[in-house]
Amino acid sequence: MENRQRLADRIDWGLLFILVLFFIVSAISISSAQTSGQYATNFVIRQGVWYIVGGVIIACTMYFDPEQYKRMAWYTYGFGILLLLGLIVSPESLVPERNGAHSWYKITESILIQPSEFVKTFLILALARVITNHHEQTPVKTFQTDFKLLVKIGLTTMGPLIFIIADDFGTALVFISIVTGIILVSGITWKLIVPIYGSIAIIGGTVFSLVLFAPNFLEKYLGLHPYQFGRIYSWLDPYNYTREEGFHLIKSLNAVGSGQIYGKGFNGSEVYIPEAHTDFIFSGIAERFGFVGASVVISLFFILIYHLTKTALDTKEPYNAYVCAGVISMITFHVFQNIGMTIQLLPITGIPLPLISYGGSSLMGNMLALGLIFSMKFHHRSYMFSSDNS
DSSP states (O other), rough: OHHHHHHHSSSSSHHHHHHHHHHHHHHHHHHHHHHOOOOOOOOHHHHHHHHHHHHHHHHHHSSOOOHHHHHHHHHHHHHHHHHHHHHSOOOOTTTTTTTTTTOOSSSSSOOOEEEEEEEEHHHHHHHHHHHHHHHHHHHHOOOHHHHHHHHHHHHHHHHHHHHHTOOOOHHHHHHHHHHHHHHHHTTTHHHHHHHHHHHHHHHHHHHHHHHHHHHHHHHHHOOOGGGGGGHHHHHHOOOGTTTHHHHHHHHHHHHHHHTTTTOTTTTTTOOOOTTTTTTHHHHHHHHHHHHHHHHHHHHHHHHHHHHHHHHHOOOOOOHHHHHHHHHHHHHHHHHHHHHHTTSSSSSOSSSSOOOTTTOHHHHHHHHHHHHHHHHHHHHHHHHHHHHHHH
């Protein structure tokens, strides 16, 4: 009985309870989205199955302790690179084209797996090891050692990024957000971080200005064409692109605005929203459950991020802290980008709302990342008890 109690004490029940709440919200949101009649498949049951699979992934992830993940980091990283490379060299029967991209492995007719969702976690493990090893090897920090670490981080990130950025720019942005979050807590001097990210911001702002005010310049000197910037134009002025890129955004804005304070109810949808159970699930939540329902969802994410941050602050191992920073950055960017694109705050990308949007790959990828957090709590407590018994 005592061993069972100790085993139970090592489980992160707070995080588990949060995931149960996310499942309830996800099931209600997806079920409500299906009342519009645009879907013949019951995605709630499928989402439940994916949550069960995700639970198994968490249990398996908890079996290994963080030190083992540190040792396996390069193996999982290499495996992820091979998965991404396979998307390029595999035949069409195994890697079908969807929405103009080859980003999924076809398992069955109804099951497609997107490897980039798992590679995000593999990258977090690799970056955490790079930073930890660097600090162990160079106890004296200088501008030169920090620059060397930044180069290591950049090279590690470029591995998977070059396979993703051409086909899935939205996912590439998630990778960049992961790297940014880890860099901010890596101990690299701000004398390096500020000039580099400042330069990136200036370049990005310049290109954005050229897209808006001088597209002919980009066409003449860079070979780009105005139609390639349709997503940006439709983001800023969707009502001039009602039959093209602006269609989804207009529908989303109508849905969110019409929900008002309390929403229209579970079956009260009046706005047709494509992909209402996946990328635009937040629009459906805001329409059916109003400002109150949308606030509950956002608050739930705040609670999750707070819990992950507390875990990062409580851990005594630098490697664990870097892993937590990567997971926090990944989930935070997903939430900010997904909700932002539904209310015209950000351009539309194919990024789902974590733990709520329907999707097996996304959910399993997030469960794998959260499994690392469960592992930290589980094995940290086991070390404490081992110390007590010795």
